[in-house]
Amino acid sequence: MIKAIKTIFEYRQLIFALMVRGFKEKYKNSFLGIFWSLLNPLLNVLIFAFIFTVIIKIGIKNYPLYLLCTIFPWNFFHTALTNSVVSILEDVYFVKNTSFPNEAIPLAVVIVNFINFLIDLLILFCILLLLGKSINALWLYVPFLLIIEFFLVLGLSVLSAGLYVIFRDLNFILNLILRLFFYFIPVIYTIEFVPRNLRFIYQLNPLAVIIDGFAKVLFYGVAPDLKWTIFAFLEVIVIFLISFKIFQRIKKIIPERL
């Protein structure tokens, strides 16, 4: 495990080069690129804001702003994972013809999306300040939530990128799961809407806890549920280690199965 991490570190130049490629692809060398990558989450915000304030009254004050606070963390999870799953297969010529730790490919994808997420958050902070919220000591929770989400996404991305080489219907399955997941995570509603006796099921899901944490800190200005956040942190460590371990098992046959 430590040896594997060391090898990845030795290839940091490659990871950097892959990241540069990722950014250039994403932004197509233009400033407008950032706007394009914002378009998708913003469209979602518009749709849900329309449905839940005009058609059905959801009863969350400043609902569009609430959506902005939850949709960016969800968008990072969703985009990073769907981009990663096909990433090793897309770089078939590199994987088949040179020897390097293949985790580098999904790792670079996740980092690119993470930096994109940070830019989104920066924009969100500006909006919050413009709307009269003041800088708040609670925002110090944000880095902690970011770290948990990063390792959750990284573990799942590396695992699914490896498994996809062997099981070629994984991306369809993943898309279905992600769509289901979206509605069972407090993105368009708050966790308080969930009946009390079912709420623990939500809180066992680290992503739900993270997104609820973002909503609490940024939108409500209260501290996240510390007990469940720490539990999510421990879960993420386990998920990350297991994913990484499985990948080390299957990485031997990845170049052959491409």
Add this chain to the structure above:
Amino acid sequence: MDRITVRVENLNKRFRVFHEPPLTFQKALYNLLRGPKNWKQLWALRDINFSLTKSESVGLIGPNASGKTTLLRIIASIYTPTSGRVYVDGKIAAFLELGYGFHMEFTGIENLYLYGAVFGLSRCQIKEKIPLVREFSGLNDFLDVPLRQYSIGMRMRLAFALAMNINPDILLIDEALAVGDLSFKEKCIRKINELKKEGKTLLLVSQYMDEIERLCDRAILLDKGEIMAMGSAKDVISEYKRRYKI
């Protein structure tokens, strides 16, 4: 006797050959119920033994699908052997399917940064090599143009020019000289001879016997995954020609 840089001992490689499209979860479930076995075993390499020494260049010849590229991939530790061992002493670089994997929307220079990094070079090292690549490839101003405007020959030139300037101890080259015009080919052959003099080890796969004869001291004939002949390049080539009545 020179120092041994690559030693292959009792190497075997078995592949699963799937007669169907790649596995899916759906099919894995189906196989679980029916019992697996939608694949056949294929021994791509059987009991391979040889060694290469410093400043030696060896040709690897044989018909298509005889296991040449698989052998290179195992030596470069891309594939893992089914049994047997490979010892490598020195920095190794394998040039397989050169010119593929480039990003078509990126310029030549941008691609060099990515391609070089895949070969383990740092950004500074690549920066130093760009003038060398510009000179060697003869692409000049084309290096600043997106790759989709290159011809295949130009793409290979770019890849080969970088490969020739990476500077490993052991070079594995797979049919890379097949493209490029005559003058570029001559340039490559001169460069390979230079590398040999510098003490590099070369393992060269080619279908062009004149190349093998010009570049290699020894040759290995591979067929259906087994070594059929090994010895001086001349002898092995005539054995190859005799065997297949060319």
